[in-house]
Amino acid sequence: MELGGFDIDAPRWDQGTFMGRLWHFFSITDCRTALLPDARLDEAKALVESCRAGTLPPGTTKEQLYYAKKLYDSAFHPDTGDRMNLIGRMSFQVPGGMAITGFMLQFYRTVPAVVFWQWVNQSFNALVNYTNRNAASPITPKQIGVAYVTATSTALATAVGLNLYTKRAPPLVARWVPFAAVAAANCVNIPMMRQQEILNGIAITDENGNRLGHSQKAAVKGITQVVISRVTMAAPGMTLTPPTVTRSCLFVPQRITFLHGPLQVMMVGVLTAEPTAKPLLPFSVFSSMAVSKLEPELRDAIVSQHGDAVRYVYFNKGL
Template sequence: MTAGVTTFNIDAPRWDQSTFTGRVKHFFNITDPRTLFVSEHELDMAQTLVESCRVGVVPPGTNEEKLYYAKKLYDSAFHPDSGEKMNLIGRMSFQVPGGMAITGCMLQFYRTVPAVVFWQWVNQSFNAIVNYTNRNAANPISLKQIGVAYFTATSTALATAVGLNLYTKRAPSLVARWVPFAAVAAANCVNIPLMRQQELINGITVTDENGNTLGKSRKAAIKGITQVVVSRIVMAAPGMILLPVIMEKLEKYPFMSKIRVFHAPLQTILVGGFLVFMVPIGCALFPQRSSIALSHLEPDLRESIVAKHGDKVPYAYFNKGL
């Protein structure tokens, strides 16, 4: 057994999560699309190594780099609350390839209502899978609630996209190109809260600094879900706002009219370039282990914490989800 590995804290992030730079490095690591090509066997081996390290049992010859790589695979593929392996499409590491393909098509095929309807539906289906996969797993959601969230978010996106598409018929073409982003932003404001409605109804588990459970808080849920909504919109914003400007400029050149068939692949590649950076940056905007001041919790929960711990717990902590 390598010296120093026996005291290795496998659950501690490699980089300081109290800083934005540290969080960006962390999420660049776990949203790495290359982890999608790792075999199921290797993922299971990484899980076994992580779980063994948690109880202080590390195979001989295992160094810190091997443990860090196992943690990278574990964090990219397993849910932080339940420890269950997440479906491939819902993993944050799938955001770049999945998001670039769908967003590229939304930005390219925005001129006709049928195309708008189809690609917004595809995007909301993708978002529903991602939101469900990355929910706070301590709060189960029924199939009926999933269906309502999916239907409502899809309807919101379609209503926004089709309505603005018709409204901007006489507007400058660049304005029409921004319609997909407006629809995506509006749908995120609906999809995420509805998909995680159990957290808003029942609250999410909050703990002290050492991970000891303090109770459940709806206010913590509101804060966490709001942060996730903002993060998702920020992820999409640069590509969906700047790329239409770039394409508007490029399409004025004669050579672009000769290669129209390549416009969609070009936009897809360019969107991918934005998402490679914006997915980890969006995830890093707020700490994964979020905190809320004791004074901001519900009165009954605050009173119970004070009665049990006095003034030793100024903040409560919770997993905000992704």
């Protein structure tokens, strides 16, 4: 098959449509890829790099390239090309996030349980946020530590405070406390973990990938989109699961309490599954911004060099 001109870096599906984003996120969050050995992932990376260099092995098919790209996108950072840690990969988000969220919803009655599971969740989130950051903006170990402590403290304060406040409220209200804590922590965890991007800006390019400079406004826009998407993805599972388990006997009789935990984990997986929630938002891994919205100095520099040829800039906002 003739593969000349095949763009390995272009998404397989149109990211401007819901179905295109749906298939794209189904691909990169396929939890089966998290089980593959490093050697298989490295083979996929080698094939992707061969395609970029125009030196494909004879007999390579388009389907082989698409599968190699799927593995590459699931396990390697788009900025550095380095293999990401397993827990921070998007392919681990469905099983990992599903289990932790289910446990947060199940164990909410006592302060020690709230503290423990919020700590586990924020530790998980901190690792995910760091792994999927824009790697062009380095962050020091001290900044990572401050971000982690701040986000974890925010989640714990919100969860414990609301948990105590709702002691006399209906049981259903108390079961929504974990979502409030997760939402509050995301608003702190992500910006703090990626503070260097806000302070120093992130790399922006034209539509052909030519670097044009660094923009703080692009960083703020990208991180804001990430925060919105994270909170929105958590909302269905963490708000709809409690009333279903609390009030419904459709799946499990209320007296069989030991099955409520597994049921909540399953429901969270269905309602909060990342591949189906993320496409609902018009945000892909890469975002764009009008040149007119950039910082005045950067905007003037781009206009003076390129005139009206560059109307939009593009950047990796992370996930």
